Amino acid sequence: MSTGIPVQYFLILATLMFFTGVYGFLTRRNLITILMSVELILNSVNINFLAFNRYLYPHKLEGMFFSLFVIAVAAAEAAVAIAIIINIYRRFTTINVEDVHEMKF
Amino acid sequence: MTSNQIMFILFAAMIIIFSLLTVTTRRILRAAVFLLFVLVSTSGLYFLLNYQFLAAVQLTLYAGGIVVLIIFSILLTSHINQKFEEPGLKKIIFSALAAAAGAILAIITILDFKFTATSQAAAEVNMKLIGKSLLSVDYDGYVLPFEVISVLLLAAMIAAIVVAKKSGPAGIQSQILNKE
Numbered sequence: 001m002s003t004g005i006p007v008q009y010f011l012i013l014a015t016l017m018f019f020t021g022v023y024g025f026l027t028r029r030n031l032i033t034i035l036m037s038v039e040l041i042l043n044s045v046n047i048n049f050l051a052f053n054r055y056l057y058p059h060k061l062e063g064m065f066f067s068l069f070v071i072a073v074a075a076a077e078a079a080v081a082i083a084i085i086i087n088i089y090r091r092f093t094t095i096n097v098e099d100v101h102e103m104k105f
Numbered sequence: 106m107t108s109n110q111i112m113f114i115l116f117a118a119m120i121i122i123f124s125l126l127t128v129t130t131r132r133i134l135r136a137a138v139f140l141l142f143v144l145v146s147t148s149g150l151y152f153l154l155n156y157q158f159l160a161a162v163q164l165t166l167y168a169g170g171i172v173v174l175i176i177f178s179i180l181l182t183s184h185i186n187q188k189f190e191e192p193g194l195k196k197i198i199f200s201a202l203a204a205a206a207g208a209i210l211a212i213i214t215i216l217d218f219k220f221t222a223t224s225q226a227a228a229e230v231n232m233k234l235i236g237k238s239l240l241s242v243d244y245d246g247y248v249l250p251f252e253v254i255s256v257l258l259l260a261a262m263i264a265a266i267v268v269a270k271k272s273g274p275a276g277i278q279s280q281i282l283n284k285e
Contacts, residue, residue: 004107004109004110005109005110005113007220008215008216008220009113009117010150011215012212012215013117013120013121015208015211015212015215016121016124016208017120017121017124017143018208018211019204019205019207019208019211020121020124020125020127020128020204021124021128022200022203022204022207023128023200023201023203023204024127024128024129026196026199026200026203026204027128027192027196027197027200028128028192029189029192030133030183030189032133032175032178032179032182032183033128033133033136033189035175036127036128036136036137036140036175037127037128039140039144039167039171040124040127040128040140040143043143043144043147043167046147046163047147047150050150050151050154050156050159051154054154054155054156055220055222056220056221056222056223057222057223058222058223058225058226058227058228059223059225059226059227059228060228060245061228061230061234061235061238061245064156064158064159064230064235065238065239065247065250067159068159068162069250069254071162071163071166071167072166072254072257072258073254073257074167074171075166075167075170075171075258075261076257076258076260076261076262077261078171078174078175079174079261079262079265080261080264080265080268082174082175082177082178082265082269083264083265083266083268083269084268085178085182086178086181086182086269087268087269089181089182090271095182095183
């Protein structure tokens with residue numbers, strides 16, 4: 001058991017990580033770096049789930065399974081997003097979000 | 106100061122520093138490597154919280170799978186030595202303000218809230234319990250989300266192959282015909 005660390009520390013750490021991801025999401029222009037910021041955000045949410053599970057409801061496993069499913073969804077999302085990014089690169093030869101502004105088929 | 110606290114401070118510092126570097130570095134491959142450090146330290150936090158299974162999943166799936174996928178796509182789409190241009194100062198200021206405002210609001214709420222833990226004894230998290238819960242249809246079972254995730258992963262896999270394929274079905278057929 002992680003004794004001696006209040007649950008608030010975990011939550012503050014996850015908050016800082018989440019908003020770092022938000023900052024990256026807002027400032028970056030390359031599609032892959034935007035995807036990385038999204039991964040940061042998802043990861044910080046996982047820390048929250050696990051801290052709540054361990055500190056507040058240690059007799060259940062809900063937080064653990066939620067983070068397991070979040071990780072699976074993140075993997076699926078990354079695979080599809082990267083397929084789309086590679087396809088965009090083939091069509092426009094750039095993955096800068098400001099140069100890719102038409103979604104014509 | 107106990108060893109737990111020292112490890113927590115170490116992991117927290119690594120997470121914050123490397124996530125800041127991930128979103129601010131101007132070389133894309135370095136950003137991917139910093140993201141890898143963030144994910145590995147997060148898995149260290151999971152070990153600290155005594156969720157060994159999830160820490161292993163985090164290491165193999167996130168640090169092993171997704172980062173490698175991202176690095177491959179970087180190598181396919183960008184030049185290694187290419188540096189991003191700096192985003193405009195206005196954009197940086199407003200994004201930082203938005204992020205800082207959100208963070209301060211969330212931290213104030215966290216510090217205000219009184220967290221009360223249950224008095225029930227902690228369950229021992231072992232592989233047997235995890236497997237049984239994943240495939241159980243009882244009140245504590247997670248078989249429905251498990252199946253839904255399986256279908257989602259299959260759909261995502263097929264979708265990724267179809268989207269990233271070089272030519273459509275007609276193109277492949279004509280290639281086969283040309284070879285014959």
